[in-house]
Amino acid sequence: xxxxxxxxxxxxxxxxxxxxxxxxxxxxxxxxxxxxxxxxxxxxxxxxxxxxxxxxxxxxxxxxxx
Numbered sequence: 001x002x003x004x005x006x007x008x009x010x011x012x013x014x015x016x017x018x019x020x021x022x023x024x025x026x027x028x029x030x031x032x033x034x035x036x037x038x039x040x041x042x043x044x045x046x047x048x049x050x051x052x053x054x055x056x057x058x059x060x061x062x063x064x065x066x
Contacts, residue, residue: 003041006032016048023057031061039064 004012006029013028014021031047032040040047043064050060 003038004044006037009037009040009044012044013048013051017051021051023051027057031057034061034065 009032010025010028013031014023014025017023035043047060047064051057
């Protein structure tokens with residue numbers, strides 16, 4: 001899996017939630033900043049799946065940062 005830039009990764013998360021998703025692009029930029037770009041790249045598929053399943057971003061963030 002190739003490394004994405006901050007902008008690419010934020011866009012990936014944002015568009016993966018679909019048009020009806022509750023989170024803004026800014027929410028994903030903040031999440032990636034908190035996780036660190038390397039870690040965010042490692043978990044991007046898992047995060048997208050959790051969002052698609054209806055999981056809330058603060059819960060995901062709390063689990064990943066911990």
